[in-house]
Every structure is written in structure tokens, then in C-alpha cells.
Amino acid sequence: MSTTANPTKAFDVVNIRRDFPVLNEQPYGKRLVYFDNAATSQKPTAVIQALVDYYTRYNANVHRGVHYLSQRASDAFDSVRGKVKDFIHAADEREIIFVRGTTEGINLVASTYGRKNVKAGDEVLVSAMEHHSNIVPWQMLCEEKGATLKIIPMNDKGELILDNLEQLLNERTKIVSIVHTGNSLGTINPVKEIIKRAHAKGIPVMVDGAQAVAHGSVDVQYLDCDFFAFSAHKMLGPTGIGALYGKLHLLEEMPPYQGGGEMISHVSFDHTTYNEVPYKFEAGTPNIADVIALGAAIDYWNTLDREAATKYEQELLHYCTEKLSVVNGVRIIGNADNKASVVSFVLEGINAMDAGMYLDTKGIAVRTGQHCTEPVMTRFCIPGTIRASFMFYNTKEEIDFFVEQVEKAISFLNP
């Protein structure tokens, strides 16, 4: 493997690892090797501490109280919207809606923008590599409206085939919803190009950014996407919180999502008027603690050299791919030219779960199965894969140990 050209720029993984206390855990008395980052990332101390601080020092409901604690909680909570805006380079804070995660973000758009604009005979376009959460909400909408879900196909390398995109984008297409970085194969899609071609025909595009935000900077204005959703827990933040970005003029035209407190302006039994964007979409007491901890996660990202982190992850990806490709019985699924740090593979004649459990006995955490992308597995005619997904706190030594154990799993399970 090539080493970093400029040694002063080398990514200091030893130091970085100290920020993630869970990495010192010892499952079954073994050293933990955590390669399940595409499912959820680990959390730095700063994020954990933000949760503890909120609950121990200023827990209160936001935007209601006249007292000290409420004011403090409101200030901390409100400041995060701006942090998220900067994190994904949105133009305006009002374009950021707090949601439970990517799944809720997509459901929100399908239930509001989708319900309003998709009619019988219309089409919604997704791709062959979507997570179930970017298929099912649109399927439900299509069923309700009598519309059709159309699919951008994928080639044997796990890349989208855009040859027929012009036909797929037609006068019936009302929205495109596409994953930026696929979770099961790691493919990074040319979303900017797809958005440009959709916009040329006046079709808005939603981007599922769940994996993308953790593996490189995202700029929603550069992409020019109309909606973008991500989950905090995949980018060092807590579970149960995420954000939906939407272009302001679209959000303003959209009907509300859920009814309740916070999302209203005036309520009477005859008539209710709704609050302004983004509050119109945030009914009820928000997830205050996790929003604040999401802010801490973004602060942590800002202390990192993100370009170096992504470059380091790419090194891990290539290192693991090279080592695994020469192991007899390993077949890597997904060889896209542009890939995030995900290696999905099958072991010939061995059930993925059996192998995953073998690795677990050695302290290695991977994901096995369909990774909530059953159509991807069907496309490759496989029941599931073993997926190792890396974050910038992983090391080449861990990969050495992992590959060694994969070899042992093969000989143990396939005697």
C-alpha cells in the first residue's frame, strides 16, 4: 500500500481512537474489531458527554418555559439547526427539519410532497440499490395513488446504469429518490448528474444521504438536490435523531406532516393555522437531548481534517479489498469505481450468518444478510453477504486480523 506522501498530513488514528471509549471493549475477552459502521458508527466522548450534560445540568422543555433551564435548553437546541445547515452547506436554517432519521425524512417527503403531487398514472423513480427505507414509503404512496414505482437498473459491478435515464425521466415522473452512497455495496452514485438531468425536465430529486454524510463532505447546494435526509447515528451522533433538508420554497408549499403542539400557530375547534417552516413539520416536544448531541457530533467533525479522514478510509478500503481478493473462496460483491469504505462479500458454499457468528467469537463485529436491500441480493442471486464497513478509527492491523479470521472461518466451516 502506498503511504501518505506528506508525513505531517498522515491521519493520526492512534490519537483518534482515544476519542471513542467503546473501542476499548473486550467482547468475550477478545479485542473488539468494530467493522459494522455502515449500520451505526461509534460515538466520541464529546457526544456522550453532551447527553450527560443536558440531562444532569439543564434538562427542560424547549420554547415554552420562562425559566432559566428552559432558556438554556432552548439555546442549546436552537443552535444545532445552524450547525446542521453548515454541515451540509444548506442556504438557510429554515431548510433543516429535525426528524428521527433518514427513514422518517423520506416518509415525511413521501407523505407530504408526494401525497400532494403524485397522482394516478404518475411515476416515482428510485434505483436498484435502494435501502428498503427508500423503497417502501414510495411503494405505499404509489399504491395509495395508483402510481407506478420505476427503477434505475444496476450493472454487475454494482453501479447504476444511466443509459436509459432519459426514458425513465418522463412527463409522468413526479419525483426521483435516490441513494447517494449504497449501504450494502458501498457504491457512490453520480447524484449530481442524475439531479441535473431530472431538473432539466422539471423533476425534483430527493437524496438518501444516510451513508454519504459520514464518508465525505456533503454540499446540498452544490448537488442542487431538492431534499436530503440523514441519520445522526451513522455520523457519530446518537440514535433517534436526524435531519431532513428541503429547499425552502418546496417546504413552504408542502402540507404539514403530523399534527400537534409546536407545529401550529393558532388553534380553535373551527380552524387551525400552521406554524412557519421548519416548525410546521416538527409536531410535539422535540428530541432535545439527541439534537444537542447531534450538535456535539458536528462539532467533533469540525475538529477533524475530513479530507484526510476520507482519504484514510479509502486506504482501508483498498487494503482490505486487495487482501480479501486473494483469499480462496471469497467473492467480493460490488466493485464500483467510486466506492465508500464498505466491503461486501460472500464465501462460496458458506452461509453468511455462520461466518459472521464465527467472526463474532473472535471479537469481530460485521453485518451479515441482506442489509435491508433485498432487491440488491436478488439482483446478484445471493441470499446475503458479509459486510465489513470501515470508519476513520479503524486500522490496517484490524484488517490483517479480520482477513486472517475470514481464512480460518472458511477452513472451519468448509472442512
Added chain:
Amino acid sequence: MSDIQQVENEIVEDFELFEEWEEKYQYIIELGQKLPPLAEEFKTDDRKIKGCQSSVWLHASESDGKIIFNADSDSTFVKGEIALLIQVMSGRTPEEIINAELGFIDRIGLRQHMAQTRANGLASMIKQMKLYAIGFQHKTA
């Protein structure tokens, strides 16, 4: 033949030899590798219990008022679990099968190592065995 509780106790005793999860895992894999495969003709969709990570084919037949279970899976670990269940449940009367509490699964510390999807797979396998037993009971009633 000893009763269900006795067989369960024997399994629990076997597992007491193992301290580590790694040893239990290896033992279950070995049991799975030794389980005779189910004849292809029985691997039909109506005998299939589809799970998220593995599938099970369960075939039941009756002989002399007792139910004989044969099963297979695409996962060797699940086959090992099947081997344990067959040891306990196969060759029993429908009443014995329906009333089996199967406490050994918890006692050998297996459930704690199963993610939700797999625990559900095992649960649906047990449920299917009991449904077969109820079916046979009604047929002979």
C-alpha cells in the same frame, strides 16, 4: 426412551463443559455438520420457514403414534440448533411435543447470543413443530 425433560437435562450437562461462547459455537456447528441432509423432495416451499438470514425446511411424519422430525437449513449453525431440537422433540407423541417447554435453550445460554432475527427463526421452528403435533393430534382424534 427418556422423557423430554431428561434429554433437555443431558444437553444442558453437555454444554456445561463449555465456558466460552466460541466453544459453544464450534460445538453447534459440528452438530450441524453431522445432521443428515433432508431429501431434496422434501425441500418444498410448504415445508420452508423463511428467515431473514437463513431458511429452514421442516418435514414431519408419523410412525406408531409418534412424530418424526427431519429438517435442514442453508445455515450450518441453524442445522446445529435443529439437531438439538430433533434430539428433544423427534419420536415423541403429539402431547409431549405440544407440552414441551424447552427451557434448555435458555439454560445453555444460546438465546443471549441470538440477534432478534435468529431468535425469531428458532421460535418459528418450534412453533411449526408444535403446529404439526396439533395437526396430527386432530387427525387421529
